Amino acid sequence: MRRVLPPDERRAELLTASRAVFAELGYHQTGISDIVDRVGCSRGTFYNYFDSKREVFAAVLETMMGEVTGVIEPIDVTRDIPSQVRDNVERIVRGIMAEDVLRVLFSEAAGIDAEGDELLREFYSGATERIETALRTGQQLGVVRDGDTRLLAWCLLGLLKEPVFQARLYGEDVAVSALVGELLALISSGLLRG
Amino acid sequence: MRRVLPPDERRAELLTASRAVFAELGYHQTGISDIVDRVGCSRGTFYNYFDSKREVFAAVLETMMGEVTGVIEPIDVTRDIPSQVRDNVERIVRGIMAEDVLRVLFSEAAGIDAEGDELLREFYSGATERIETALRTGQQLGVVRDGDTRLLAWCLLGLLKEPVFQARLYGEDVAVSALVGELLALISSGLLRG
Amino acid sequence: MRRVLPPDERRAELLTASRAVFAELGYHQTGISDIVDRVGCSRGTFYNYFDSKREVFAAVLETMMGEVTGVIEPIDVTRDIPSQVRDNVERIVRGIMAEDVLRVLFSEAAGIDAEGDELLREFYSGATERIETALRTGQQLGVVRDGDTRLLAWCLLGLLKEPVFQARLYGEDVAVSALVGELLALISSGLLRG
Amino acid sequence: MRRVLPPDERRAELLTASRAVFAELGYHQTGISDIVDRVGCSRGTFYNYFDSKREVFAAVLETMMGEVTGVIEPIDVTRDIPSQVRDNVERIVRGIMAEDVLRVLFSEAAGIDAEGDELLREFYSGATERIETALRTGQQLGVVRDGDTRLLAWCLLGLLKEPVFQARLYGEDVAVSALVGELLALISSGLLRG
């Protein structure tokens, strides 16, 4: 009944379970019970490793953040740039589509409470900055047209988030390659003809 | 102490207060108390007009939905199309920026509960269909390039939602005209140069 | 919309409606709304005629009490007594079976509140006394065997109430003549053979 | 302040307290507060053990049902039957008289709500069937006269319930032996003389 584990393993176990449960039920519908039941430990144990429900959610997001940004490869200016952009977009889309719990982040992480919003700000600040850096580099290389990089970064974020969000809402899967195609077309030449 | 009002006025009063409170605190942080305290009536009165917290949220969204879509003007093909598109985009952006509670819808309405998600689905189905219709018309007119209208509609939604969401997150205001400019540029010719 | 009635008529109308609704839904499930909706008047009007839900229930019971006891015919000792007993039993059974709201009285009137219990006590005191009087008369006539008339009165009450209660519980109707037969057999010679 | 108990004990404690409170106040007048105050634990603790007020009432009834039916001894046909019947009747009467909360069941359990009525139906179905079985056996042994066993079972139920109910109503105690005497006399030879 009592299962003693080295702290690191127990923590990892709880983190994994939390990620799965948050992904399945969403933040608000998830109870601590759902997490500890999945792990097979007690409520008390959970609180030995995390201070609160929000904290474990934060921890889940943090581990994810690393995984998502890890798939991005820096552009090598000596090689064909468009194909590298395409590859990056595809990797990112695949990455966030695969990460079910991101959908939760994208759709209901806001408004949990004041500290939760702070967490969210940090998350998005990081993401936005990365995108802005990439955009500025592109502008310097003459690949990206001029414009307010912050607004553009938000727009790009929206392009990536919304399909994920909508797909979750309807419980559908999205054809990644089709989506990547549309995104690239949008980025490269917009929506209008001619 | 007791303030008697015609039902329509009381309902409107409650609706307005609800909208304001939801906008300020978000859905989950809002309690019925916050709403009735603002109106200056009793809990019971609230429940004479709405069956539940979710229902009043739904009602708020419904009134908003009308206001937002109301600003869209149908395109007149005998006149200059790009400028009409620009005007519509600007009106929409202004509309949703002005509507604080939309930020709540955009950021935390998901995951309330099963019926709440159904409500959300209806909301987004409606919006997506409208956009798709517009896109298909544009395609027939030769103004919009080919592509999966559903995916494109989602992308457009994302372009509109994300800046609103981000602005709320940081408690900032966005320069509408700058944003409209970037959006139009994105739509008309993408992000990449040449 | 506004329907002005002489007080007596309005009161009678409310009383009739209350009786019907209590009979259908039971005391606890009945709301003032159910009563006034049936009458087609406002809540306020109801409270012009009755002080409370319990009071209208009391009034309903009172009118009923009269109707039920009214069917009992005094025994005429110069005529055949058993057949008069049979006739009375049959009339009583028919009377209480017909009076749907009696089932409510029999099954859930207790425990409403302190005053409600007082009301119930009065109701049953009256009934018990009537039965005891009849029993004592019977004993003096040598028709009824000796015994504690109070306990016997309760037993008779139980014999009358329980079938009504059970029938309501299962939503069934009872064959009155069969029931009367069994009751008379029980009264006249008990349950055991020989 | 915090009192930790093994679940079985806590549950038993809550059950005992519930039984006492229901017996004292009746179902409708009883609040969860009354129960937990008596136990000296928190509302939350109550809900760790029972899902609802109705459920704890059901649990109380269930434990009681067992106690009451447990006192009945099967008739041994090789021994004197009437005295065994007398003993059983006496044990049953004593059993239900001792069980204060049965008075609540007998007087106000109906009409709580749809599920409550279902519970009641099950309770009475069980009781009625037991009695019917006993009656049929008696008929086969030639001890009980012919008759509709269901109606007779209801009559017997009524004979047992009503004195209990009346005693509660007046806050009186009943002389059990006198009652048993009257019941047996009624059963064996009815109410009428000769």
Next chain:
DNA sequence: AATGAATGAGACTTCATTCAT
């Protein structure tokens, strides 16, 4: 005499968190 909007106490219930073991 009639209306019906307003009231508010109090009911039941949930669940993140604590802490004695």
Next chain:
DNA sequence: GATGAATGAAGTCTCATTCAT
């Protein structure tokens, strides 16, 4: 380090009753 019973604040919602009109 682990347990899980206990907590209690906070939430939503009901409905008999009141009273301004």
